[in-house]
Amino acid sequence: MAKEASPGIQTTTPKPQTSHIPLFFKKLVQQRVLLLMSAPFLIWLFIFKYLPLWGWTIAFQDFKPAKSFSDQKWVGFEHFKMLFQDEKFIQVLRNTLAMSTINLVLGFVTAIVLALLLNELRFVLFKRLVQTVSYLPHFISWVVAANIIATALSPDNGIVNELLMWLGVIKEPILFLGIPEYFWGINGLSEVWKNVGWNTIVYLAAMTMIDPAQYEAAEIDGAGRIQRIWHITLPGIKPVIIVLLIMNIGYLLESGFEPQYLLGNGMNVDYSENLDIFVLKYGIAMGNFSLSVAAGMFKTVISFILLFAANYTAKRMGESRLF
Numbered sequence: 593m594a595k596e597a598s599p600g601i602q603t604t605t606p607k608p609q610t611s612h613i614p615l616f617f618k619k620l621v622q623q624r625v626l627l628l629m630s631a632p633f634l635i636w637l638f639i640f641k642y643l644p645l646w647g648w649t650i651a652f653q654d655f656k657p658a659k660s661f662s663d664q665k666w667v668g669f670e671h672f673k674m675l676f677q678d679e680k681f682i683q684v685l686r687n688t689l690a691m692s693t694i695n696l697v698l699g700f701v702t703a704i705v706l707a708l709l710l711n712e713l714r715f716v717l718f719k720r721l722v723q724t725v726s727y728l729p730h731f732i733s734w735v736v737a738a739n740i741i742a743t744a745l746s747p748d749n750g751i752v753n754e755l756l757m758w759l760g761v762i763k764e765p766i767l768f769l770g771i772p773e774y775f776w777g778i779n780g781l782s783e784v785w786k787n788v789g790w791n792t793i794v795y796l797a798a799m800t801m802i803d804p805a806q807y808e809a810a811e812i813d814g815a816g817r818i819q820r821i822w823h824i825t826l827p828g829i830k831p832v833i834i835v836l837l838i839m840n841i842g843y844l845l846e847s848g849f850e851p852q853y854l855l856g857n858g859m860n861v862d863y864s865e866n867l868d869i870f871v872l873k874y875g876i877a878m879g880n881f882s883l884s885v886a887a888g889m890f891k892t893v894i895s896f897i898l899l900f901a902a903n904y905t906a907k908r909m910g911e912s913r914l915f
Contacts, residue, residue, distance in 0.1 A: 680870070735854065799829060842896075
């Protein structure tokens with residue numbers, strides 16, 4: 593005999609699951625203005641970033657510009673083998689990684705330290721002056737910046753040599769750009785001088801999002817300035833630091849082109865040439881387009897691997913990540 597439901601109890605039947613597709617289209621309609629604003633960028637991205645990937649086929653050909661695509665000779669991975677058997681490529685790969693690592697470490701440390709110092713300044717006019725002075729070099733062309741650096745390091749009345757001699761550190765001027773082993777450090781310090789002010793903007797913006805009540809509570813509890821920075825400010829901007837670190841690790845093979853090209857010379861060439869200069873000098877300039885595309889393709893693939901590896905590591909450690 594079937595049991596009857598109690599009069600006071602209402603029975604409900606489960607509703608069938610509805611598709612999320614209508615909801616998806618509803619959101620598209622609601623956000624149509626944002627989609628229209630994004631459309632030009634997506635079109636630009638497709639035309640200038642994705643369509644050119646077809647050119648990667650050149651790396652697997654003995655490419656001759658005068659021939660049509662169907663007449664090109666396919667050589668497989670021969671150009672990649674040539675790269676890894678070329679001592680010059682190994683040398684520029686070493687230089688690229690060394691300069692990128694130096695730029696990464698110095699760039700992060702100096703930008704975070706400067707942002708912390710600026711955040712602690714209470715004299716507004718002086719704070720704005722420091723910000724303006726530190727931002728200005730970012731807007732100077734590398735052509736101008738390289739000339740300023742070369743002049744400052746010149747053995748003929750260069751300010752660096754004059755200062756070191758005045759302090760008694762050296763007895764005679766040094767040709768800094770003529771000593772190969774000095775180039776990595778010079779490049780790293782040049783990048784810091786030019787970009788440290790600009791790099792602090794993100795960290796200063798992140799610091800403004802920290803609740804001021806945390807600082808007030810810490811001050812009431814007797815925490816000093818250093819303790820507030822260590823226990824409140826740094827943890828507050830930690831997600832931003834992690835995300836920027838992941839992005840910069842993905843650019844480890846992008847050590848730049850202009851500073852190395854402009855400050856490099858015949859005396860420091862063994863330490864100043866990087867992958868971009870290698871592609872220009874030994875690929876494009878010599879008409880070996882297949883070799884240059886193979887080197888660029890290698891750089892892109894390794895950058896993707898580094899980016900995903902850094903993001904995965906952050907995920908496993910429970911930190912903020914890109915995706």
